[in-house]
Amino acid sequence: MPVNYATPAPEALFPVAGVRLGTAEAGIRKKDRRDLTLIEFAPGSRAAGVFTQNRFCAAPVTVCREHLATDGGIRALVINTGIANAATGEQGLRAARDTCAAVAKLMGCESREVLPFSTGVILEHLPVERLIAGLPAAQADLAADHWHAAAHAIMTTDTVAKAASRRIAGADCQVTVTGISKGAGMIRPNMATMLGFVATDAGIAPALLQKLAKDAADASFNCITVDGDTSTNDSFVVISTGASGCMIDSESSSHWPAVREAVIGVAQELAQAIVRDGEGATKFITVKVGAGGTADECRLVAYAIGHSPLVKTAFFASDPNLGRILAAIGYAGIGDLDAERVKVWLGSGVGNDFDEVLVSESGGRAASYREEDGARIMKEAEITVRVDLGRGAAGATVWTCDFSYDYVKINADYRS
Amino acid sequence: MPVNYATPAPEALFPVAGVRLGTAEAGIRKKDRRDLTLIEFAPGSRAAGVFTQNRFCAAPVTVCREHLATDGGIRALVINTGIANAATGEQGLRAARDTCAAVAKLMGCESREVLPFSTGVILEHLPVERLIAGLPAAQADLAADHWHAAAHAIMTTDTVAKAASRRIAGADCQVTVTGISKGAGMIRPNMATMLGFVATDAGIAPALLQKLAKDAADASFNCITVDGDTSTNDSFVVISTGASGCMIDSESSSHWPAVREAVIGVAQELAQAIVRDGEGATKFITVKVGAGGTADECRLVAYAIGHSPLVKTAFFASDPNLGRILAAIGYAGIGDLDAERVKVWLGSGVGNDFDEVLVSESGGRAASYREEDGARIMKEAEITVRVDLGRGAAGATVWTCDFSYDYVKINADYRS
Numbered sequence: 001m002p003v004n005y006a007t008p009a010p011e012a013l014f015p016v017a018g019v020r021l022g023t024a025e026a027g028i029r030k031k032d033r034r035d036l037t038l039i040e041f042a043p044g045s046r047a048a049g050v051f052t053q054n055r056f057c058a059a060p061v062t063v064c065r066e067h068l069a070t071d072g073g074i075r076a077l078v079i080n081t082g083i084a085n086a087a088t089g090e091q092g093l094r095a096a097r098d099t100c101a102a103v104a105k106l107m108g109c110e111s112r113e114v115l116p117f118s119t120g121v122i123l124e125h126l127p128v129e130r131l132i133a134g135l136p137a138a139q140a141d142l143a144a145d146h147w148h149a150a151a152h153a154i155m156t157t158d159t160v161a162k163a164a165s166r167r168i169a170g171a172d173c174q175v176t177v178t179g180i181s182k183g184a185g186m187i188r189p190n191m192a193t194m195l196g197f198v199a200t201d202a203g204i205a206p207a208l209l210q211k212l213a214k215d216a217a218d219a220s221f222n223c224i225t226v227d228g229d230t231s232t233n234d235s236f237v238v239i240s241t242g243a244s245g246c247m248i249d250s251e252s253s254s255h256w257p258a259v260r261e262a263v264i265g266v267a268q269e270l271a272q273a274i275v276r277d278g279e280g281a282t283k284f285i286t287v288k289v290g291a292g293g294t295a296d297e298c299r300l301v302a303y304a305i306g307h308s309p310l311v312k313t314a315f316f317a318s319d320p321n322l323g324r325i326l327a328a329i330g331y332a333g334i335g336d337l338d339a340e341r342v343k344v345w346l347g348s349g350v351g352n353d354f355d356e357v358l359v360s361e362s363g364g365r366a367a368s369y370r371e372e373d374g375a376r377i378m379k380e381a382e383i384t385v386r387v388d389l390g391r392g393a394a395g396a397t398v399w400t401c402d403f404s405y406d407y408v409k410i411n412a413d414y415r416s
Numbered sequence: 417m418p419v420n421y422a423t424p425a426p427e428a429l430f431p432v433a434g435v436r437l438g439t440a441e442a443g444i445r446k447k448d449r450r451d452l453t454l455i456e457f458a459p460g461s462r463a464a465g466v467f468t469q470n471r472f473c474a475a476p477v478t479v480c481r482e483h484l485a486t487d488g489g490i491r492a493l494v495i496n497t498g499i500a501n502a503a504t505g506e507q508g509l510r511a512a513r514d515t516c517a518a519v520a521k522l523m524g525c526e527s528r529e530v531l532p533f534s535t536g537v538i539l540e541h542l543p544v545e546r547l548i549a550g551l552p553a554a555q556a557d558l559a560a561d562h563w564h565a566a567a568h569a570i571m572t573t574d575t576v577a578k579a580a581s582r583r584i585a586g587a588d589c590q591v592t593v594t595g596i597s598k599g600a601g602m603i604r605p606n607m608a609t610m611l612g613f614v615a616t617d618a619g620i621a622p623a624l625l626q627k628l629a630k631d632a633a634d635a636s637f638n639c640i641t642v643d644g645d646t647s648t649n650d651s652f653v654v655i656s657t658g659a660s661g662c663m664i665d666s667e668s669s670s671h672w673p674a675v676r677e678a679v680i681g682v683a684q685e686l687a688q689a690i691v692r693d694g695e696g697a698t699k700f701i702t703v704k705v706g707a708g709g710t711a712d713e714c715r716l717v718a719y720a721i722g723h724s725p726l727v728k729t730a731f732f733a734s735d736p737n738l739g740r741i742l743a744a745i746g747y748a749g750i751g752d753l754d755a756e757r758v759k760v761w762l763g764s765g766v767g768n769d770f771d772e773v774l775v776s777e778s779g780g781r782a783a784s785y786r787e788e789d790g791a792r793i794m795k796e797a798e799i800t801v802r803v804d805l806g807r808g809a810a811g812a813t814v815w816t817c818d819f820s821y822d823y824v825k826i827n828a829d830y831r832s
């Protein structure tokens with residue numbers, strides 16, 4: 001059960017002009033499930049992506065990078081679940097390239113205009129013949145309003161499909177931004193995410209699109225962690241079709257601020273949905289670290305808290321065992337951190353109802369802190385840990401979840 | 417249940433000349449358990465220690481550092497369980513100093529000749545009056561053959577007491593090395609361990625003793641991880657009483673190699689016992705990374721494998737889901753790692769019965785690898801993951817355990 005998240009209804013996912021989606025059952029690893037997704041883009045569409053930094057990156061990630069480097073347009077994404085096609089050597093690269101060639105042939109475009117994505121078990125070979133055999137059915141299914149079905153078809157251990165959509169109506173044009181994502185475990189993106197796809201019918205100049213993809217990833221998928229494991233397949237791609245007629249050539253374009261905000265907002269919704277559906281998650285935790293010397297050191301601290309199995313099990317137990325948070329701050333890696341200057345708050349709620357308690361200051365428990373205040377907040381499903389490092393003005397936010405029996409169960413059972 | 421570990425029998429823990437140990441019930445946090453330990457050393461004894469790098473280090477760690485810096489002798493260790501006296505500010509420091517003063521008064525020595533240690537819950541204040549009130553009973557209990565009882569009295573979430581002992585009989589003198597340790601969770605020592613105490617009746621010159629403490633920690637407690645959480649209280653101390661009459665003034669002393677090896681050997685046994693008794697552990701995993709460019713990069717990779725919740729849950733499930741190991745190698749942080757050159761083996765057994773299987777090479781699954789071979793080894797309780805990075809001649813070893821339901825249960829329930 002995800003924490004306060006439900007897949008938007010199909011009608012809440014606005015079609016993006018120039019984009020059609022189709023899904024099919026290819027039998028990649030299991031029968032009777034839609035495990036193949038094809039997303040088609042109108043001629044003239046552009047894409048920009050950010051990908052995993054894992055040195056065992058998957059074959060499709062390598063092929064995506066090659067195809068994006070040709071700087072041409074983009075006509076299709078092809079996504080399979082079941083097998084990640086990672087740590088599969090030369091055979092894996094061939095499989096990813098053969099997949100793109102088959103899509104290109106079906107759609108009458110170039111291989112380099114197709115980006116492949118895989119997710120699932122690592123170290124097993126992709127049954128590329130079955131994948132290719134499934135493509136005509138996916139093509140036949142293409143429709144502009146199939147975002148909901150595509151969000152379902154890219155799921156693996158996810159318990160809910162993840163999607164978000166926004167519409168911006170300006171004076172002279174209307175722009176839509178819609179995206180989907182998947183991921184629940186092996187989540188600690190490093191410059192990217194598991195799989196995230198956001199499309200807009202605004203036309204965005206290539207250099208600006210690349211910057212937008214990076215900025216959106218940094219503000220969303222690069223701020224989440226479930227278990228600290230950076231996947232081999234993390235990929236986040238933003239596609240701009242230009243089919244709305246709204247063209248953005250530079251940052252001074254009047255439409256840019258609203259489109260940028262919409263893309264980043266959709267990416268954040270999708271990233272947070274991954275944490276809310278984190279394997280075994282029962283709580284959604286926001287870790288905000290402020291008053292740091294640099295954003296990097298704030299991220300170190302936020303991730304130390306977000307990764308600590310002891311902190312995460314305490315959240316699962318609703319136990320205000322807050323010394324574990326201090327321990328994580330202390331070992332995060334800031335060598336000259338002055339523990340005396342650190343302050344920690346626990347909070348929950350929104351807006352005027354935000355209920356926040358000072359837990360620690362001056363190197364120890366805050367004089368005003370009462371155990372029952374901590375216990376009250378720890379019972380909530382959405383909790384904010386706020387840390388003030390007392391070193392400067394930089395900040396960073398990380399979203400994470402708790403660590404439950406079900407995390408172990410899911411990951412001990414996966415594959416079987 | 418620890419993995420292949422049982423506390424040595426009392427008679428297997430050889431008394432160390434010049435050392436007596438006593439325990440008592442002080443009621444620090446719970447009733448009816450021996451939670452206070454006093455260890456007394458003969459006049460002329462010396463100590464050297466290494467301590468946690470956590471910036472929220474506990475008050476007793478600060479006081480230990482101060483007292484060791486005075487470069488005087490050592491007459492006693494005082495150890496309490498139940499409350500860690502960490503993140504307790506000025507009040508915590510006073511509590512640790514008052515404890516040392518009370519021990520000094522009882523024993524007729526200086527406060528600076530007493531080292532204090534605490535382990536237990538963070539962020540709660542030590543009931544120092546109850547601790548001090550328990551000291552006379554601990555003193556009355558002092559005896560040379562109470563190592564076994566002391567090993568029990570320093571336990572917290574440990575399920576077994578941890579101790580090791582060796583005797584070296586030279587031509588002209590006999591030296592004994594005996595030690596105890598505790599720890600099961602919040603275990604990822606950084607230059608130290610939870611609590612480890614090793615005493616020898618060899619007399620070792622101060623500079624040499626300090627080097628020995630560091631070398632022994634680096635070869636033992638600094639090679640283990642249970643959950644990646646570096647504690648606020650990690651402390652490892654080596655005490656040399658000199659009461660055997662065997663004096664070591666320099667590394668060229670004829671006794672040095674044997675004594676050094678015995679101290680390091682005892683430290684390794686104690687460190688491995690902590691992993692074998694890791695919270696919820698059902699398997700003991702040795703991660704050996706070789707052919708690295710530097711020992712540091714090998715440690716990065718070994719710890720990435722040792723910390724990955726996905727790798728650890730796969731071991732718990734006896735599932736040869738080995739792609740997770742490759743993923744961890746890939747994200748460990750070696751930016752220019754060539755995945756094509758990495759080799760990974762899984763092994764189990766000892767000596768001539770060591771059964772090892774090549775799992776991965778050339779960026780993917782080894783051609784010779786069969787799933788049933790991986791499954792056979794994953795069923796064992798002691799497993800070695802061997803990684804060859806193909807970059808040089810450096811190496812590093814890390815010992816860790818798997819990640820089970822019981823880890824979550826223990827840490828969700830702790831304190832309650």
